[in-house]
Amino acid sequence: MKWWATLAVxxxxxxxxxxxxxxxxxxxxxxxxxxxxxxxxxxxHRLERDLATAERKHRWLQDEPAYxxxxxxxxxxxxxxxxxxxxxxxxxDSP
Numbered sequence: 001m002k003w004w005a006t007l008a009v010x011x012x013x014x015x016x017x018x019x020x021x022x023x024x025x026x027x028x029x030x031x032x033x034x035x036x037x038x039x040x041x042x043x044x045h046r047l048e049r050d051l052a053t054a055e056r057k058h059r060w061l062q063d064e065p066a067y068x069x070x071x072x073x074x075x076x077x078x079x080x081x082x083x084x085x086x087x088x089x090x091x092x093d094s095p
Contacts, residue, residue, distance in 0.1 A: 060067040072078060079085045 061071070077085075
């Protein structure tokens with residue numbers, strides 16, 4: 001190999017090493033930011049689902065008297081005169 005070819009390989013190696021060393025923190029930061037972006041996208045998706053559920057329940061509360069009746073009776077333990085309410089609860093595990 002001629003001396004100028006060896007010199008070119010050496011310069012390329014040094015330049016590559018310098019570039020990697022210089023941009024290593026930025027690459028690490030970029031990977032962290034991409035991971036954070038993925039996490040925030042998943043949270044956004046979950047929040048959009050929760051919002052859709054809340055909007056659906058809000059519409060039902062406004063437009064469906066039977067739904068309002070069912071929710072009120074369940075949450076407030078209300079019953080109509082002469083009605084018997086049966087509550088089924090899971091059995092507690094005993095040692």
